[in-house]
Amino acid sequence: MTILVLTLLVLVAIVVLVYPFWAARYGGVLFDDPARDLEAGIRRARNRVYEEIRALQQEYFLGNMTEAEYRGQLQAARQRAAELIREQQQVNETTVAIEDRVDTELREILLRDGEPEERT
Amino acid sequence: MANLGTATILIALLLTAYSVLTSFVGAKRGDAPAVVSAQRANYLTTLTLAVSMGALVYAFLENDFSIRYVAENSNLAMPRIYTWVAFYAGNAGSLLYVAFALSGMAAFSMALAPQRLGALRPYANGVLMLILLFFLVVLFFLANPFATLERAPADGQGINPLLTHPGMFAHPPLIMTGLVAIAVPFSLAVAALLRGRIDDDWVDAGRVWGLAAWVLLAIGLLLGSWWAYTILGWGGYWAWDPVENAAFMPWLALTAFVHSIMVQKRRGMFRMWNIALINISFTLGAFGIFINRGGPVPSVHSFGASTLGWVFLTFLGVVTVASFALFFYRMAVLRSPSSLESALSREAAFLVNNLLLLGIAFVTLWGVVFPLISELATGDTITVGEPFFNTVNGPLMLALILLMGIGPLLPWRTATWQSVRRALFVPGVITLVITAAATLLFRVTVPVVVLGIAVSTFAGISILQEWVRGTLARSRSTGALWPVAFGRLVASNRPRYGGYVVHLAVVMLAFGIVGSSFYDQERDVFMSVGDQAAIGEYTVEFMDVSAETFADRTERTAVLNVTRGGESLGTLSAWQGVYPSFSMISTRAGIRSTPQEDLYVIFSELQPDGRTAAFRLLVNPMVWWMWLAGPFVILGTVVALWPARQRAVAYAIPKVPGAAPSGGAP
Numbered sequence: 001m002t003i004l005v006l007t008l009l010v011l012v013a014i015v016v017l018v019y020p021f022w023a024a025r026y027g028g029v030l031f032d033d034p035a036r037d038l039e040a041g042i043r044r045a046r047n048r049v050y051e052e053i054r055a056l057q058q059e060y061f062l063g064n065m066t067e068a069e070y071r072g073q074l075q076a077a078r079q080r081a082a083e084l085i086r087e088q089q090q091v092n093e094t095t096v097a098i099e100d101r102v103d104t105e106l107r108e109i110l111l112r113d114g115e116p117e118e119r120t
Numbered sequence: 121m122a123n124l125g126t127a128t129i130l131i132a133l134l135l136t137a138y139s140v141l142t143s144f145v146g147a148k149r150g151d152a153p154a155v156v157s158a159q160r161a162n163y164l165t166t167l168t169l170a171v172s173m174g175a176l177v178y179a180f181l182e183n184d185f186s187i188r189y190v191a192e193n194s195n196l197a198m199p200r201i202y203t204w205v206a207f208y209a210g211n212a213g214s215l216l217y218v219a220f221a222l223s224g225m226a227a228f229s230m231a232l233a234p235q236r237l238g239a240l241r242p243y244a245n246g247v248l249m250l251i252l253l254f255f256l257v258v259l260f261f262l263a264n265p266f267a268t269l270e271r272a273p274a275d276g277q278g279i280n281p282l283l284t285h286p287g288m289f290a291h292p293p294l295i296m297t298g299l300v301a302i303a304v305p306f307s308l309a310v311a312a313l314l315r316g317r318i319d320d321d322w323v324d325a326g327r328v329w330g331l332a333a334w335v336l337l338a339i340g341l342l343l344g345s346w347w348a349y350t351i352l353g354w355g356g357y358w359a360w361d362p363v364e365n366a367a368f369m370p371w372l373a374l375t376a377f378v379h380s381i382m383v384q385k386r387r388g389m390f391r392m393w394n395i396a397l398i399n400i401s402f403t404l405g406a407f408g409i410f411i412n413r414g415g416p417v418p419s420v421h422s423f424g425a426s427t428l429g430w431v432f433l434t435f436l437g438v439v440t441v442a443s444f445a446l447f448f449y450r451m452a453v454l455r456s457p458s459s460l461e462s463a464l465s466r467e468a469a470f471l472v473n474n475l476l477l478l479g480i481a482f483v484t485l486w487g488v489v490f491p492l493i494s495e496l497a498t499g500d501t502i503t504v505g506e507p508f509f510n511t512v513n514g515p516l517m518l519a520l521i522l523l524m525g526i527g528p529l530l531p532w533r534t535a536t537w538q539s540v541r542r543a544l545f546v547p548g549v550i551t552l553v554i555t556a557a558a559t560l561l562f563r564v565t566v567p568v569v570v571l572g573i574a575v576s577t578f579a580g581i582s583i584l585q586e587w588v589r590g591t592l593a594r595s596r597s598t599g600a601l602w603p604v605a606f607g608r609l610v611a612s613n614r615p616r617y618g619g620y621v622v623h624l625a626v627v628m629l630a631f632g633i634v635g636s637s638f639y640d641q642e643r644d645v646f647m648s649v650g651d652q653a654a655i656g657e658y659t660v661e662f663m664d665v666s667a668e669t670f671a672d673r674t675e676r677t678a679v680l681n682v683t684r685g686g687e688s689l690g691t692l693s694a695w696q697g698v699y700p701s702f703s704m705i706s707t708r709a710g711i712r713s714t715p716q717e718d719l720y721v722i723f724s725e726l727q728p729d730g731r732t733a734a735f736r737l738l739v740n741p742m743v744w745w746m747w748l749a750g751p752f753v754i755l756g757t758v759v760a761l762w763p764a765r766q767r768a769v770a771y772a773i774p775k776v777p778g779a780a781p782s783g784g785a786p
Contacts, residue, residue, distance in 0.1 A: 002124040020156040059531040066539045
């Protein structure tokens, strides 16, 4: 009984551990993606500002803030949200511009070498 | 069973070593299959250790006394229901349980880890598996619960009588699980440090697992207090025992962490502080395991101690040095993008709360290590008693409860004195009225008690004010009925309102501690059958005593009739068990518990005539509220952890022609 259980356990372990090295869907390399991280960072910051606005509304609603405090902090939060959206926009524009540039340069190289254009 | 158990521990050890190696190598090289394989090794370790656990339970059920651990911790007379308790009654079994609990949490945390953790996950998996590897190495080489005896005895030594109590089914596993659960948020923080990119990716998962560890320790501590109250026969529930303190200190640091992490979540602040806090929590957890399993100081929990103190001390040293070395190495990238804007803000209140909690933790730590230091320095062990802890920690705790009432009323970022005055006015006035009334009504003369009533009332009223105002405002604006409006209010910010439920539980605990510490009454009496004794407003009459003999013990039960002002309140049974093999008399107090007070009777001793007995009678005010706090702690944590519905927030991001859409709903 003991030998049967242990044999089964070892066999299952070997199969389960080795399988990812053989299966195509687990293939590939994990790299940090700075562009994605930057975008995620901005998105997180924006979420935080929106959460902050919700919290502000709640505090005001509960009577823990005066109207002047509420208005002042709400305005500041809205400005931060606007700045983050602007930042996001710049990242998007830069990403698109870089991708366009890569496409253009690739097209030029392919035309110069007389290769047919890649169909997308 | 012995072979199966030992072999599965070895397999688990090999799987864990493999997982450590492939996690770090995979993370460093960006090798996806290695990372996936490492994670699977993590899951397989849990499965393998479950088989190992099953083998030991089976050995207990089969009374397989050829296994030394089974022979040392059970016998034929042990009721089968205590098999689970016997499992972790000794050092080796409890280490197997710790390894299984850690492995299970490592598997769960990695399986449930959000995708956005990305490259952090293999590092976190590697750290968790490295910690598990330590426990498995100790288990396999130094404390194997499946070690066998050359000749199996006909019967075992039996389970320690102090452990045959309902509280023991949950108290030790909860404490042990809570202590090792800190490894999960710790691994996430260390993973961020190892990766060298300290953003806020780990915050959500860190908060969830931090809270999970916190609630496990909180309930474990409460159950431990209940166990001490009912079985140790001294009428108290907390003695600042080193092992109690060993679980209390990481709980305090975790309490600071679960508050402070909210500031990072909301404001992106306290990055450095949060990593330091989780390092401190885990270090204190490792210290707790050293005190608990290593047995360096005398304790009521000495039955769990071993000779492995040096092993756990080494682990503690390595953990402390490595985690803080990494912290200082990455300090430059740990700075938060934003800083404290005002001393009058919720962030500042959280910071003061953290400092108070850490202050209590370090006072407690000093009290625990002082006997060790004194022994090393002078050769004499100088123990630190309750008065030290109560005198130093008492005021800090009162300040903490006061802050618990003020903090939630402060807004984030900044507030004005005007708004603070307005928010504090109603709770302040109600507190004054209630405190004055209580002081006059109950003739309270001790200033500390007046202060205790005042700050606890203030904290409670602040919470109730938040609920009432929020519910009324929501009901007015939506036309919803009050219960519906209250439900929606709680759902609108679960971490906040779940936290308030837990704060309410702390207020209950505070009332219980103040009431029972300053207004308890105690009386030792000898009574023969038919005699009466009075304590407080109660009269207790000794009705009868019965005895029943078992193979390992003699059980005696004294029946007492209780009356108050001539009105019968029924009978109480106080129990004692005489265990000759342990040279021990174990007691179970007879307790009549009401919200106002407990009548508590301990059957201390039976005279040779069999008709006369010694009893200790106590009246402990408000202890009932302390036990009620437990369900509130669980309820509040569940509310705080309940996942929020994804809000459909449409971000107004202008699209760049031809660009892929980005920045969807969170």
